[in-house]
Amino acid sequence: MTGGKTxxxxxxxxxxxxxxxxxxxxxxxxxIAAAPGWKGDAARRLDALIERTVPGVKKAVKWNTPLYAxxxxxxxxxFHAFDRYLKVAFFRGAALDPLPPVGxxxxxxxxxxxxxDDTMDEPRLTDWIRQASRLPGERM
Numbered sequence: 001m002t003g004g005k006t007x008x009x010x011x012x013x014x015x016x017x018x019x020x021x022x023x024x025x026x027x028x029x030x031x032i033a034a035a036p037g038w039k040g041d042a043a044r045r046l047d048a049l050i051e052r053t054v055p056g057v058k059k060a061v062k063w064n065t066p067l068y069a070x071x072x073x074x075x076x077x078x079f080h081a082f083d084r085y086l087k088v089a090f091f092r093g094a095a096l097d098p099l100p101p102v103g104x105x106x107x108x109x110x111x112x113x114x115x116x117d118d119t120m121d122e123p124r125l126t127d128w129i130r131q132a133s134r135l136p137g138e139r140m
Contacts, residue, residue, distance in 0.1 A: 014083045015037075
């Protein structure tokens with residue numbers, strides 16, 4: 001701290017905030033607060049949607065990425081900032097119906113990319129979040 005002000009976290013490539021590894025709501029809130037502009041707004045809305053859809057959801061930041069779980073250490077989704085979009089990962093996304101639109105090199109993972117001018121389809125996201133939270137989580 002300098003002059004009573006807390007330094008803002010560094011931004012990595014794509015505007016992804018560099019947040020220390022941590023468990024619980026506080027590190028995720030810190031990541032969201034540090035995300036620049038529209039990415040922070042989209043992440044805030046996504047986080048609130050996850051909380052409403054999965055009461056008691058467990059949270060963490062690992063690898064500068066917010067993660068969400070029903071069971072400790074068994075993550076069902078995450079998001080990460082890139083230059084032009086927020087990448088939402090569903091770790092068992094290949095089991096969701098309908099499939100999230102973006103494939104992965106990993107057979108079970110599917111993505112949704114949220115761009116600055118996109119309208120967030122909250123009913124579709126809520127359905128995917130609910131489905132994903134009921135599947136076995138990914139241990140990382």
